[in-house]
Amino acid sequence: MAIPAQNPAPADAAARRAVEPVTVYTLDKLPPYDQNFYETVRRNMTLVDTLIVPTRDAKAFEVPAGHLFRIVNTEGPQVGDLNLWNTNDLTERFYSGKTRALHATHVSTGDRLWSNFPRFRPMATVTYDTLDWYGFDEYGAGVHDVIGTRCDPYTQHMLSGQDYNYCCHSTLTRALAAAKGLSLDEAETHVHDVVNVFMCTGYTRDTNEYFMKASPARPGDFIELFAEIDLLAGLSTCPGGDCGAGHSSDTAPCWPITVEIYRPQEESLAGWQPAPSNGYGGGNAVG
Numbered sequence: 001m002a003i004p005a006q007n008p009a010p011a012d013a014a015a016r017r018a019v020e021p022v023t024v025y026t027l028d029k030l031p032p033y034d035q036n037f038y039e040t041v042r043r044n045m046t047l048v049d050t051l052i053v054p055t056r057d058a059k060a061f062e063v064p065a066g067h068l069f070r071i072v073n074t075e076g077p078q079v080g081d082l083n084l085w086n087t088n089d090l091t092e093r094f095y096s097g098k099t100r101a102l103h104a105t106h107v108s109t110g111d112r113l114w115s116n117f118p119r120f121r122p123m124a125t126v127t128y129d130t131l132d133w134y135g136f137d138e139y140g141a142g143v144h145d146v147i148g149t150r151c152d153p154y155t156q157h158m159l160s161g162q163d164y165n166y167c168c169h170s171t172l173t174r175a176l177a178a179a180k181g182l183s184l185d186e187a188e189t190h191v192h193d194v195v196n197v198f199m200c201t202g203y204t205r206d207t208n209e210y211f212m213k214a215s216p217a218r219p220g221d222f223i224e225l226f227a228e229i230d231l232l233a234g235l236s237t238c239p240g241g242d243c244g245a246g247h248s249s250d251t252a253p254c255w256p257i258t259v260e261i262y263r264p265q266e267e268s269l270a271g272w273q274p275a276p277s278n279g280y281g282g283g284n285a286v287g
């Protein structure tokens, strides 16, 4: 709140605040994470492609359904912003808000990255995370958040009056435009709220403001995802580097990020199918 509360607490304020919370979505209703399946798949896989996202840049890459990809910090702690699209239909894309609501503010092994309505299905599953030990620290911060958006030139301009063209929003826009032969204006409409890979964030305890702190990632750390549908991914290297101080500038030390794409052995995928679209058939109509 920008100003102090204008209303006094009512007599029963303590009782109202003491009501116990309930989890909005119960995890046991979600499609189960079949740990045996994913462990088998990831044990027998072959590296088929490697690409490097240079500093203050982004790249788009395809990951066929049933393949895996790793996002690796090879040289230093570097935050990456991840966008996901259905390769065959860019209107299906990662849905940060619902992923957060279904899982948590930060994602790790066993969590799904969901797509928007109407298909609303798992686009990818996190199958390994070397930073899963981090959990939530004394500030309430965790790693790999789905509570941020992506650094962007509009907010930057509003807050500083400066035009900066290497924000994750802009590099993701340029990467998507190059991958799909779109104009920058066309591509920009498809860029969406991200998974902040390796980013360490939370909400302040007293005012619930979004904060960031230096990423705990070190060279060799990676997050690995299984593509549940044919994916086009966009990954930026945030100009904030480890995002320990700021972003949207050329002052932070930055590092490239490596992406590795893996193909599992065919037999380990026996019986597996790409994720089906959501079963709701009502079309939002009544009657």
Ligand SMILES: [Zn+2]
Binding pocket: 081, 150, 151, 167, 168, 169, 237, 238, 239, 240, 247, 248
């Ligand atoms: Zn950024």
